[in-house]
Amino acid sequence: MSTNDLPAGDLVLSTRIPEYSTVQGLDYGRHVSSLGWSGYYVRPAGSGLPMAVARLTPASDELEGDDAAIVAAIREELEALASEPPAGIPLDQQAAWEPGARTWPIYYGGGQRGQMTVYPNGRGAIAKGGDSDWGEWDADQGVLVLDDGPTVAADGWLVEYHVSADRTLADGRRLIAEPLAGPFRTADEARAERDRLATSSPECYASVRIVRGATDPDCLEGASHA
Incomplete structure (x- = not known):
């Protein structure tokens, strides 16, 4: 997933924001895009509400708007979404x-x-x-x-963390991303092993590699890929 893709399940608001001007009173997060539109994660400044995506209104469709009205509409949507669980969840x-x-x-x-x-x-x-x-x-x-x-x-995909390293052998051959340790359940566990290896074997450049496995969290088999 690229940095601009919209993660599945993230909230998209009905209220839109202008494309070529910044709404005063909103906190802006990163830019995202989907088929046929783009937008930003936003929330009322200082509200503490979770961010959701507001789509950009094309410049050709923009009207002179009231920033305060846009902020109020976004606040109302976010508060309604936050207060009650959506229907159909377990x-x-x-x-x-x-x-x-x-x-x-x-x-x-x-x-x-x-x-x-x-x-x-x-x-x-x-x-x-x-x-x-x-x-x-x-x-x-x-x-x-x-x-x-x-x-x-x-x-929903499984995630494992592995530690690998690049190193040069005595005969001059170079090993790239040689598996050293893992799998680990958390990134912190993998980082701790990476740091230990870096201390004990300073000739190695160790790094944490993320491997995603089967989609079913109960199934540890299946083709894994970086």
Whole structure:
């Protein structure tokens, strides 16, 4: 996924923002695009509300608008979205719902639909047709580290962390991305091993490599790819 792609399940607001001017009173996040339109993650400045995507209105369609009215409309949408859990999400995820939670569908097992939800307290859940599996949401990595299972990306794919290194052998040959250790469940575990290797073998340039596996979080088989 490129930096400008819109992640599946992210909220797109009905309220639009102008393309060639900045709305005073909004915090802007990164730019995103989808088929036929683009926009920005926004929220009212200082509100603490979760960001959602506001689409850009083409310059040809722009009217003279009131920034305060746009901010108020976006605030109203975000507060409504944050206060009540969406219909159709698993009951245990609904029961834990609180303002600021986010939820989106994931797909596994050949196209079956599941649901992932993350909460402001750092917890998260993924459901695949039954009770949810719970864990800690790593916002930096965009993954859910399950309490009793693997690490799952926001799209439902398994994630593993491996440590590899580039090094030069005594005969001058160069090894690129030689696997050294792993898999690890979290990026922090992999970084700790990388740092240990860097200290004990300074001739190696060790790095953390992310490997995504099967879509089904219960299945550890399947072709893996970087």
